Amino acid sequence: MVDRIRDDWARRRPDLDTAPVAVVGRILRAARVLQEAADAQLAGAxxxxxxxxVLSQLRRHGAPLRPGDLTAGVVGSPAATTKRLHKLGAAGLVRRGADPDDARAARVSLTAAGERLVDDLLPRQLAADAELLEVFTPDQREQLAALLRSALLAWE
Structure with a gap:
């Protein structure tokens, strides 16, 4: 698909260097494929x-977090985090409590049900992610991880 996009642009605008599309286009397409696969894996829950x-971040941290801290650790906006927290709260997976350091703020923590759910789903999600990455050799996975880490450190 990306090659076809570049070919189409080469015919329409041969004056443009479409080399960035070879990387950025593929990263965006890969992100979409990975997102859809993860969503399908988690849909049953x-x-x-x-x-x-969000649930995993709370489980990893092991202590209540401010919503802003959750936003910083996941992909999305503060509004998206708020929406997710409302849904997760309604499902009984997280709870909001007062922030002991700031009466105007809240802290979010996992409920026992949320903790059990993460502990149940995480091994399956990791296995599904690993299966998707089997298209690469172990060395290629390490190289790709290093390249993406370098890029993200520069961009974020």
């Missing part, structure tokens, strides 16, 4: 990958 990422 009634979660999206983004919601699972």
């Amino acid at each position: 009634g979660l999206t990958r983004a919601e699972f990422d």
